[in-house]
Amino acid sequence: MRPRWRGLGNGLRVEAQEVLWKNQNIHVFVCGSFRVSGDPKGICHRKDSSGLVQYLETEVSDRGLDGVTVSSAGCLKLCDQGPVIVVYPEGHWYGKMDEDRIDQMLDALERDKPAEELLLS
Numbered sequence: 001m002r003p004r005w006r007g008l009g010n011g012l013r014v015e016a017q018e019v020l021w022k023n024q025n026i027h028v029f030v031c032g033s034f035r036v037s038g039d040p041k042g043i044c045h046r047k048d049s050s051g052l053v054q055y056l057e058t059e060v061s062d063r064g065l066d067g068v069t070v071s072s073a074g075c076l077k078l079c080d081q082g083p084v085i086v087v088y089p090e091g092h093w094y095g096k097m098d099e100d101r102i103d104q105m106l107d108a109l110e111r112d113k114p115a116e117e118l119l120l121s
């Protein structure tokens with residue numbers, strides 16, 4: 001399959017490649033509170049972290065962030081900060097997440113930066 005940027009001038013081709021790289025391989029994990037037993041326990045699922053997964057997937061799609069994958073994770077061990085989200089490969093950890101804070105996080109991600117004010121220290 002031909003890359004979409006073929007036929008573009010050199011400058012545009014490089015820019016298109018950079019955009020593709022920038023948005024690739026970003027993995028957003030949302031705590032689903034799952035434990036080894038398989039049962040969800042902890043704060044995050046009680047604060048509707050599964051709803052946040054759906055919200056994130058919709059927002060990622062609406063924003064065209066093709067290289068961003070969203071997954072539900074087991075307990076991320078910071079339960080008192082829940083709902084917790086971690087973004088890899090950067091390793092940015094976010095706490096007390098809701099839809100407004102997810103919007104801020106994604107706005108920052110689109111600028112290739114963390115949402116500093118939401119990061120867990």
Ligand code: FES
Pocket residue numbers: 031032033034041042043044045075076077078079080082083084
């Ligand atoms: S339940 Fe989410 S961090 Fe433990």
